[in-house]
Amino acid sequence: MNFPKELKYTKTHEWIRFEDDNTAYIGITDYAQDQLGDLVFANLPEEGDELTAGEAFADVESVKAVSDVLSPVSGTVSEVNEELADEPQKMNEAPYDAWFVKAAEITETEDLMTAEEYEAFIAEGR
């Protein structure tokens, strides 16, 4: 399983890639997609929607079940990856390219883990 060094991670298995202090891309991790199984739909927010740290901003559907995707930051949705609507399998195939939203005007950030910390966190089986 792959955990790129340049990303930060949440305990709920999202990744975040900061462009600068106020903007970042958000998606789900390789571990998350593996646990969820084949993904077939992403219910995404709209541009301009507010993001609240620790709260759901999207959900993803596998053939089996639906799961919330939580935002690691508070801010505003400045861009939505509409490609996921047409090609949900991208979340399985390339989870770190398959960003959900670009967050802007970030005012608050959850506690995040480095790649090493996240890998250890998963290894503990949590």
Add this chain to the structure above:
Amino acid sequence: MEGKKTPLYEEHVKCGGKMVEFGGYILPVQYQTGVIKEHMAVRTACGLFDVSHMGEILVQGPDATANLNHLLTNDYTVMKDGKARYSPMCYEDGGTVDDLIVYKVRDNDYFVVVNAANKDKDFAWMTGHRFGNVSMNDVSDRYGQIALQGPKAEEVLKKLAKEEDIPKGYYSAVFEGKVGDIPCIISRTGYTGEDGFEFYLNAEDAPAMWNLLLEAGKDEGLIPCGLGARDTLRLEASMPLYGHELSAEISPAAAGLGHFVKTAKQEFIGKDAIIAAGEPARRRVGLKVTGKGIIREHQEVMIGDRLVGMTTSGTHCPYLGYPVAMAMLDADIPAEGAQVEAVVRGRRVAAETVKLPFYHR
């Protein structure tokens, strides 16, 4: 994990199965291939399933046929040896105890296959209504069951079984067949909407049979498939699942299974209630999602402000490439072309009623 291990438990672990509890058994929900690939293998080539959790009950004796005709809504009076026949089993009030398959071995000698989660309930119900000279034996623990399903299933089986051991017609069986040198019942049945076979065999022979089939089917693309694909396949093929499309509250007629209820038969449990009830207030329909999202079970179905029913199952169909659901809707809603919305976690997802089955081979 709670639950009984099937005779194939170790094989699933070796194959990388993701194990879950289902119907009192520990079974793989999928292997590393994933539900979509497993589903597609069965539609385009073939797949192998462990269905050892299913229950087997022997009904034998001079009054066996009479007992089945009393217990079940279908008619077993005229039936050839080696044939299989599906039937709902009803309560006095017309609700459904279970749905099952009866194989006729010979006169007054039947092999009955029931759902895993209902097995104890079914056996108690059947023995509780037994009359005359008949024996009923729950032999579930003695049997393993393996399903080989898909358009290439016969090609694979031909490598391992003699021509005369391969049942020719759908819903027929050879009771003293052999796959390799393993004795088994070979039945041409399944729960996927494809051609295929189900093998009933001694539990201790199941691992050898599993590996024999996997090896023989390599060139045909045979892969092991889990419960996830079993569910998406049966849903795409619009087959009812007890606890979803059938239940103590849902009669066979409401589930669209009226042709398995032979009201011309002299008597059977539930007959009077079924006749008195007339046309059901709600009936099973198919929904094709036209909006964005996936409809699951137990979601409200609306037309404007009117609640017209509830969904019973739903998923994304890998082969069809779009999400579908089955629902119990008020009988006045057209079964084709009605525009409805399902309430999915507070959000409305548009769908239209479509003719069942969604998929037909």
